[in-house]
Amino acid sequence: MTIRLCVFDAYGTLFDVDGAARAAAREPGGQALADSWAQVSASWRRKQLEYTWLRAAAGHHTDFAQVTADALDWALEDAGLEGAGLRARLLALYQELPVFAEVPDTLRALADNGKELAILSNGTPDMLASAVRAAGLEGVFQAVLSVEDVGVFKPATAVYDMVGARFGVAPQEVLFISSNGWDICAGAAYGFRTLWVNRAGAPPDRLFGRPDATARDLHGLLAQMGGL
Numbered sequence: 001m002t003i004r005l006c007v008f009d010a011y012g013t014l015f016d017v018d019g020a021a022r023a024a025a026r027e028p029g030g031q032a033l034a035d036s037w038a039q040v041s042a043s044w045r046r047k048q049l050e051y052t053w054l055r056a057a058a059g060h061h062t063d064f065a066q067v068t069a070d071a072l073d074w075a076l077e078d079a080g081l082e083g084a085g086l087r088a089r090l091l092a093l094y095q096e097l098p099v100f101a102e103v104p105d106t107l108r109a110l111a112d113n114g115k116e117l118a119i120l121s122n123g124t125p126d127m128l129a130s131a132v133r134a135a136g137l138e139g140v141f142q143a144v145l146s147v148e149d150v151g152v153f154k155p156a157t158a159v160y161d162m163v164g165a166r167f168g169v170a171p172q173e174v175l176f177i178s179s180n181g182w183d184i185c186a187g188a189a190y191g192f193r194t195l196w197v198n199r200a201g202a203p204p205d206r207l208f209g210r211p212d213a214t215a216r217d218l219h220g221l222l223a224q225m226g227g228l
Helices: 019-026 037-058 064-078 087-094 103-112 125-134 157-167 181-190 221-225
Strands: 005-008 116-121 143-146 174-178 193-197 213-215
Touching: 005 157, 019 037, 019 087, 037 064, 064 087, 064 125, 103 116, 103 221, 116 125, 116 157, 125 143, 143 157, 157 181, 174 181, 181 193, 213 221
Parallel strands: 005 116, 005 174, 116 143, 174 193, 193 213
Antiparallel strands: none
16 A cells, blocks of 8 residues: 555654753753753653553553653652752753754655655643644644543554544555654554654564664655655
8 A cells, every 4th residue: 555644753753852951951050951961851751651651551641741740850850950940941841842853854855745744642732732833843744643632642552543533544554653662563563654763773672563664863764665
């Protein structure tokens, strides 16, 4: 089947999740982060993902904004920075994360080649709208799908079901693109064709499903699609 629709994960795939801590460390008042922003950002992201998985498994859903705040609180305390007055600024910066450099040109090329584009994300509708707006990507996507419509985080099957429900496409007509290896495994097992954006150069996860293609970033996505 021909790929009709390209569905992107948001955080870590389109939007640079390190951008908030990196920017805060460079601002006046952010000196406490100067030597530890990378550690804080990595801990923040790790806990954010862990909390989504645990909440999905336990059936205790809350939205991604709360998960993001809870994960940040843990990361700041772990780094001994809970009293440094950084929390509000970091959460504000997370609403306007930068995109990776190749994202605008890649999305434009896909649209020029007749592909429909969508986001499928754990983010809340407000978080995603803010990020898309800050990146100047309004009007680029035919849909921005949030797990809040189904009340459970990835990799629950109900999340991937949202794509077919919204676009009326078969899974094999979808190219799912994510930087998260576990997300790609779940998408592949669901039946999507998949491209893993392995920005960290990590080994593949040993889970159900494997990526159809792998790239270090989104450059050359169109060329890779020819072999999928």
